Amino acid sequence: MKLDTTDIRILNLLQENSRITTKEMAKKLSLTTTPVFERVKKLEREGIIEKYVAIINQKKMGIILSAFLFISLKEHTRRHIDKFQKDVDSFDEVTESFHITGENDFLLKVEVKDMEAYQKFVFTKLSVLTQLGSVKTQFILAQTKQSFPNIEL
Amino acid sequence: MKLDTTDIRILNLLQENSRITTKEMAKKLSLTTTPVFERVKKLEREGIIEKYVAIINQKKMGIILSAFLFISLKEHTRRHIDKFQKDVDSFDEVTESFHITGENDFLLKVEVKDMEAYQKFVFTKLSVLTQLGSVKTQFILAQTKQSFPNIEL
DNA sequence: ATAAAAAAAGAATTTTATTCTATATATTTT
DNA sequence: AAAATATATAGAATAAAATTCTTTTTTTAT
Structure with missing residues (x-):
């Protein structure tokens, strides 16, 4: 699959904060939610986005x-x-x-x-x-x- | 802060998939959305959840x-x-x-x-x-x- | 230049997040 | 142990976002 600049920007945004809303991304990219939503789904389907994870502060959880x-x-x-x-x-x-x-x-x-x-x-x-x-x-x-x-x- | 079993289960769920909805978590935990929502916010405030990130398949992105x-x-x-x-x-x-x-x-x-x-x-x-x-x-x-x-x- | 395909916009709908109030459960104090 | 207090949850209402669908615009190929 060929990725364009918009896809890359979406990936970077999600890499920074995977709980960002489609709406927020759309605003940053000067787009409406529809194309952003569809691109994210496409990136998930293609396996470019492998998964979404929460990073836990391990020190606070006693893993030292x-x-x-x-x-x-x-x-x-x-x-x-x-x-x-x-x-x-x-x-x-x-x-x-x-x-x-x-x-x-x-x-x-x-x-x-x-x-x-x-x-x-x-x-x-x-x-x-x-x-x-x-x-x-x-x-x-x-x-x-x-x-x-x-x-x- | 003291965490109980519910908090731990929430952390494990978010660690598995940070885009899981509060509703889904609530179902898995046999709770309503309210306590789940509030616990997640608390975990974020306390810095136990540091951030949410998307994991990108680097091979597919040409980082080899x-x-x-x-x-x-x-x-x-x-x-x-x-x-x-x-x-x-x-x-x-x-x-x-x-x-x-x-x-x-x-x-x-x-x-x-x-x-x-x-x-x-x-x-x-x-x-x-x-x-x-x-x-x-x-x-x-x-x-x-x-x-x-x-x-x- | 025109036709076909792809992408985006805009509106409508469904689902979820978030807030608020009431109820139940647990904890502390006496 | 009972009363008082604090904490957690449920349930309902509202706000916001996700998702779908249709139309329009833009791009690509002929």
Whole structure:
């Protein structure tokens, strides 16, 4: 599908605030609600807009410990890799999971309530996986930026 | 503020789909719209809900190259650290920025259109910063999980 | 230049958000 | 435990927005 400037502007607006009304968007774009409404539906249908989510302040919710875990596997056959990925992705503590280039195989973002929960996760879940080779953890002291790639034509 | 089970369920619903209507939530929670509406407003006021965003399919938008950059600084005085952070966070290509424990100082997530854009970013923006010590890049081959920490009481 | 297709406008309708008042539930105080 | 107070919910009314439909305008292709 071909997107034009209006579509891009709509995406940027929704990326900023997904609860913006069609009316507000229409005003900003100097259009009526109809075309804006139809374009949004189209972008949803095409899967360009994947979903709408609320960002929760995790500190206020008592989730204070976040870490990146760099993981290497013992073996690198497709079977082992797939199995390991499926397993780690099933853990609630793992909020993001990447397959990366370089000296490690996986990068996991783990978010838990406290150090005790972290230790419990490592001992009872992660270290149980037989494919696991090495794990190197770097804790997040602070996140200073959280944004989305600028969408351009 | 003290949150009860209803608040948590509302947060989880909004985290799943921020465009869900109060009516739908009310139905799922066996409540009327009034308490749901008021609770959402309260959660927004308190900053527990930080914002609502649309998740855009970046592959479809032509953003195909993502990488993690591990950065160490030459000097570690507060002044240098703060300055560096402010500078990198101002770059559009840097979508996430972390201060981390361990052998490196910063972890940046960089998202760009292609390798050319990546190289341009490194040459014209990152490497220009005088505080920069070392940079180690790991490219993201695939992201297999993207979720949010389970909110519990 | 004309015909066909796509996009937008405008109006009408349905649905939802929001406010207000009344009722019920829970909490605190005595 | 009962009364008083505060908190939460229900229900109804209103305002605003979403959604649909028809007409007009703009764009595109011939």
